[in-house]
Amino acid sequence: MAVGVLALQGSFNEHIAALRRLGVKGVEIRKPEQLQSVRALIIPGGESTTMAKLAEYHNLFPALREFVKMGKPVWGTCAGLIFLANKASGQKTGGQELIGGLNCTVHRNFFGSQIQSFEAELSVPEIVTKEGGSPTFRGVFIRAPGILEVGPEVQVLAEVPVPYRKPAKSDPADGNLEENAGSEKKVIVAVKQGNLLATAFHPELTADTRWHSYFLKMVDELSQEASSSTLEDDPTLPEPPKYELPIFQQ
Numbered sequence: 736m737a738v739g740v741l742a743l744q745g746s747f748n749e750h751i752a753a754l755r756r757l758g759v760k761g762v763e764i765r766k767p768e769q770l771q772s773v774r775a776l777i778i779p780g781g782e783s784t785t786m787a788k789l790a791e792y793h794n795l796f797p798a799l800r801e802f803v804k805m806g807k808p809v810w811g812t813c814a815g816l817i818f819l820a821n822k823a824s825g826q827k828t829g830g831q832e833l834i835g836g837l838n839c840t841v842h843r844n845f846f847g848s849q850i851q852s853f854e855a856e857l858s859v860p861e862i863v864t865k866e867g868g869s870p871t872f873r874g875v876f877i878r879a880p881g882i883l884e885v886g887p888e889v890q891v892l893a894e895v896p897v898p899y900r901k902p903a904k905s906d907p908a909d910g911n912l913e914e915n916a917g918s919e920k921k922v923i924v925a926v927k928q929g930n931l932l933a934t935a936f937h938p939e940l941t942a943d944t945r946w947h948s949y950f951l952k953m954v955d956e957l958s959q960e961a962s963s964s965t966l967e968d969d970p971t972l973p974e975p976p977k978y979e980l981p982i983f984q985q
């Protein structure tokens with residue numbers, strides 16, 4: 736079964752292309768009923784307020800929440816991470832609807848505005864162990880969120896040093912972001928919690944397909960678990976009801 740990619744706005748084409756490079760079909764999801772035909776979902780980066788308005792317009796939130804609750808694998812990148820978080824700060828007035836399920840608090844624009852977007856080498860031992868290849872990953876952070884707090888069931892996959900921002904008085908427009916050399920303060924940028932994977936950056940904008948490959952392995956593992964638990968549970972299940980069909984005499 737194919738992997739769905741929420742295609743309301745943002746970098747959904749890039750995710751579909753990355754899946755294609757791994758020989759997997761990505762299906763654009765725009766309507767609630769389309770979720771029934773996919774075994775996993777990727778929520779791309781973009782602009783979370785706009786994406787939330789479109790999701791609301793298409794009545795997608797109940798089906799998306801159900802998908803997460805059923806334990807189906809979901810990966811949120813950037814705006815997708817914000818969507819999956821239980822709590823978000825730094826939202827526009829009135830807030831925005833979230834899918835939730837991922838026990839964490841995110842700040843929507845933790846690293847600042849668009850102009851403060853950056854790239855960084857990330858160390859992600861969990862993925863290198865499973866996927867091999869170079870010891871680091873190129874992280875593309877575009878007006879990226881940061882994960883401020885996580886619950887005990889959340890596995891932290893990657894962190895980056897918190898950038899030091901000079902006081903706004905000097906020149907707020909030039910960003911002035913530097914690595915916080917003095918302190919070792921770090922912010923979480925990638926996590927996993929059961930069926931949920933979330934990254935504050937955009938692996939789909941790089942040629943490195945290891946994040947997609949890691950997610951596909953998660954999908955396989957979870958579907959194997961689901962089918963073996965169905966088999967194990969089988970003997971305890973009540974007999975399915977037998978419907979006696981009426982026989983019409985001619």
Ligand SMILES: NC(=O)CC[C@H](N)C(=O)O
Nearest residue numbers: 780781782783813814843
């Ligand atoms: N590249 C991204 O997805 C940016 C997300 C953005 N910070 C938001 O609030 O939606």
